[in-house]
Amino acid sequence: MDQFFYGLVGICIVLLLGDLLYHKHATFSFESWFGFFAWYGFICCVALVLLAKQMRKVVKRDEDYYGD
Amino acid sequence: MTEHLPVLQVVVPLIAAPLCALLRPGRAVWLLAMVTCALCLLIAALLLDRVLAQGVISYAMGGWPAPWGIEYRVDAANAYMLLIVAAIGAVVMAFARTVVEQRIRLPASKQPWFYATYLLCLTGLLGMIVTGDAFNVFVFLEISSLSSYVLISIGRDRRALTAAYQYLIMGTIGATFILIGIGFLYVMTGTLNMADLAARLPAVADTRTVRAAFAFLTIGISLKLALFPLHLWLPNAYAYAPSAVTAFLAATATKVAIYVLLRFFFTIFGAQFSFGTMRLDAILLPLALAGIFSASVVAIFQTNVKRMLAYSSVAQIGYMILGISLVSVTGLTAAISHLFNHALMKGTLFMALGCVSFRIGAVSLDRMAGVGRIMPWTMGAFVIGGLSLIGVPMTAGFVSKWYLILGALERGWWPVALLVLFTSLLAVVYIWRVVETAYFQPAPEGRATTGEAPLALLVPTWTLALANLYFGLDTSLNAGVARRAAEALLGVGP
């Protein structure tokens, strides 16, 4: 599994650096920030999981909670 | 021969009835009756075709011209009714053979009498519709009523006898009231011909006698058509009669009574007098609404499915009366098209129940559990009939509900339209109870696992079931002709 992970890290870095090599067409100004899509994606996913974990505390119930 | 069609409509079954009684028991009797019913249907179809093409047909009995002789007079309204009654008569006759031979406890020697009585009942019903003479209506009413008492009393259940007896008492009182009403009218005008009566009545309209006649006719006819709260004879009569008889009577007898109501109050008295001066709608409307609601709720609590459908019939009659009490072309169209559609759906439902009772011997909810798996075709037809009864789009039942709601909205009666929708939900409940029991519950212990009903029962049942679907899509007959009939009755049409 480790190879997979480090391979993925490598790909991520390559893609991030790719931003330097071409002119980005951006509609919104934030799109043209360096590596916007990369770190936005990362942050979103971490936030998603952390929020969902918190949410679980509220909404999780036993499997036959509804009793049918 | 075509000019004799109006009278042949009555004479053919009238002659066939005694012939049936004379024949030896066996297949030939049924065949004769079946051919007769088919002939009646053919005649009715030809009549409707001619009326739509040429307008009113008049036939003078014995060559005596109206108003001295008895006149048979066919217009859009009664040609349409003739078709309903003849069609149901033919389909149920096809269904009846197996029921009579294998299900009813009738000795073979008595079977020809069943067919003879059935044909007499048909004669009476057709006669009431076709005639243009008020007294003649009474005569045919008695013919059909007396024979229907006999038909009901044949039921397997001993309670059929009590039910037939109660029906006899109530039916006779109704017929007597009608006779008294006609008598009063005759006293005041000196004529019995409907058209002539309509012409002479306005001159004497403002008399006590005519008003009394009006009251007697209201109650008399309401008794025959089972208007709430005069419906009490109906549930037992329908529940305990043999299934073929129930299907036939439920689909025709009360409808013909409603036709008589239309004839008397629209053609003879005229809409202006009946609803403008006498405010008949003030009596009919609340009774119709109460009937729809009360009977639907009672139906929900029933455990005998046949009795449940009988109460549902009372509710459906309420819809028709509601349509009439709207006194508009749309309202009348709703009522008249519901005559047709209700005949289709109740015919289907009662015949499907007949199939069920043929196989498992009972139609109570607990006995019907799991029937859907054993008798998929039968219950399929039941579901179609049920959907039509609820008024689901693409079934015949939707057509009349649609007009009814439209008619109520035209008058600006929102609550009535809402009540119609709400009571449709009640219909959903009681039909769903049956469907749920038949499909989703395990069969009770100790019930023999018999198969699907025989083809001889299924074919007629499905004929009507498919008709429910067909007339939900092609509305030229049940809505188109109904509208013409409504316009003819209100005197606004061409």
Add this chain to the structure above:
Amino acid sequence: MQQYSVPRLITKLLLPLILLFALYVQFHGDFGPGGGFQAGVIFAAGFVLYALVYGLDNARRIMPPWLLRVGVSLGVLIYAGVGVAGMLLGGAFLDYGVLDSHDPVHGQHLGILLVELGVGITVASVMISIFYAFAGRGR
């Protein structure tokens, strides 16, 4: 009733008169008061009297149920048949005028006679049948 000779004797005397009167009412119907309904009932009354006095079995021997069954149907058939005959001969249903090709009045006489006969037969048969049905209960 077997032991009461007076009623038995009187019944025997009366019966022909009753039946004769029934026939009179029957055939006089098209001129004066009377007709098939009344005649049929009077005719049946004669048999009811006979059955009351001489017993149901004897009555059944004279007027067997199968005959009644035929009678009930036959009467209706005569009635409707006359009507249809009128229709076949070119008139309306129950148009008696056409029954005789020479004289409409004669045809009307014939028509009403036959129709009343049909009514009479049916009514008499039905009345006796009903009596049999009631009297036969409990056997």
Add this chain to the structure above:
Amino acid sequence: MIDGLNPALILIGGSLLALLAPQGRARNLFMLALPVLGALQLWGLPYGEYARIELFDLTLTTLRLDGLSFAFALVFHIAALLAIIYAWRLDDPVQQVAGLLYPGAAVGAVLAGDLVTLFICWELAAVSSVFLIWARRTQRAYHAGMRYLLAQIGSGVLLLAGVIVHLRATGSITFEHLGLDSPGGWLIFIAFGIKAAFPLLHNWLQDAYPEATVTGTVLLSAFTTKMAIYALARGFAGTESLITIGTLMAMFPIFYAVIENDLRRVLAYSMNNQLGFMVVGVGIGTPLGLDGAVAHAFADILFKALLFMSMGAVLLRAGTVNGSELGGLYKSMPLTAGLCMVGAASISAFPLFSAFVTKSLILEAAAREGHWVSFLFLLFASAGVFHHAGIKIPFFAFFAHDSGIRCEEAPRNMLVAMGLAAALCVGIGVFPEALYAILPYPIAFDPYTTTHVVTQLQLLAWSALAFSVLVRTGIYPPELRSVNLDFDWGYRKLMPVVATGVWGAVSRGWEAFNTAVEHLVKRLIAGLARHHGQYGVLATTWPTGSMVLWAVVLLGACLIFYYL
């Protein structure tokens, strides 16, 4: 091609005829021919309006073919075809008939030129589809089906009410742009909203779809909601509030998807999320936005079918689709795993897969109209969907820790169906022009620009990185056997709990009010039962004498009334 024949009638009529064919191969072949014939008929018809029927005083246009309806009708036929292949070995007439009737109704709905025909098809779809849930024949499925049916019929009733109000207000039943400026429009909007699973109206979807049969879920995923998207695009294109609704819809399900255990329910949540994108596209309402919604619906039907089919195969072979019990299945079902990955790549919008060329239309439309908040949220949702549908589904089912389940590969017919769907997903991704050509509005859009490809890959790769990091650090929430409360809790738990008065946290007054209402209802029913019940006065047999008495009383009343 038969002139003017509605393709929907081929499916609907065929569904009844199918029962006549002998069980087995003959019936399967017959069923397979139906969507093919229907698609040919559809293809052969020129755009226009056909089959007008006079119903009462209304003229129904039962068949209207234009760009919008064509695309939906076409993909519905493809979905029906896939489902029939997928269900080849199924020996259940109920599902077979429903499986033709339901697509037929959906095709009829998108081809309907008027609101009455739409309503009829709307209800037919509702009624026929519920049998796909009930066909699982468990108590749980029965209850879920009932709840589903209630929501669907509720939508139908609202639609009918809206149509009547609309008809009375405008005198027209033509199904064209309706808008929200009339009460009729609002009623119809809510009716569509229920079927499109708007937030708060969405729960029937996650509740019912995972309870359906293996085939049933595949069918259900294709039609009902897309029908609603079509209806929204037709009636409410450019309605501003749809952008907000759609954005919310794309967002909230992804949180649930992360912690949900039943993988088919995860897919149901992701479906909700994809619908959000389409709703946003409809809300933007520009040609590009509408094209995006249509194209994404087209692609979504295919990849969602593929994903549900693969999970169905897992359910069939492994007996469960709970993430907590699965894992390591790639050893037993390598082909299914591969095909599932294609579906996952498609839904995640990898370049060369279908969603990449369709979702970008919507995002581009949002960007062009300057909706930057929605744009950011949709981007969030895109990352999220990759996270749960792209990674979580294949990961927990086929990889993760080995659950020890060893089973057969999916049956051949299922593999064929999945293979076809996968081929279509890739095909659309590689040749987007073919799909763009059948969209309602002509567009010149190239998804394969450097910017677009690189940014999308960045987004996806870094999302994957986040997932890996979280799993490695143990922060990622484990799959647990559980149910998660959603808004259905309101009607499944809240109402019963309140009614029995156990739930003390609710204020006393509310409870008292509830019990009072309940008491009232009970008394009402008891009252009704007392008079109308089996032994109630209105239901028993009356003595003849009192019947007669009533008749006479009424006669007297009538006489008095008439004399007055």
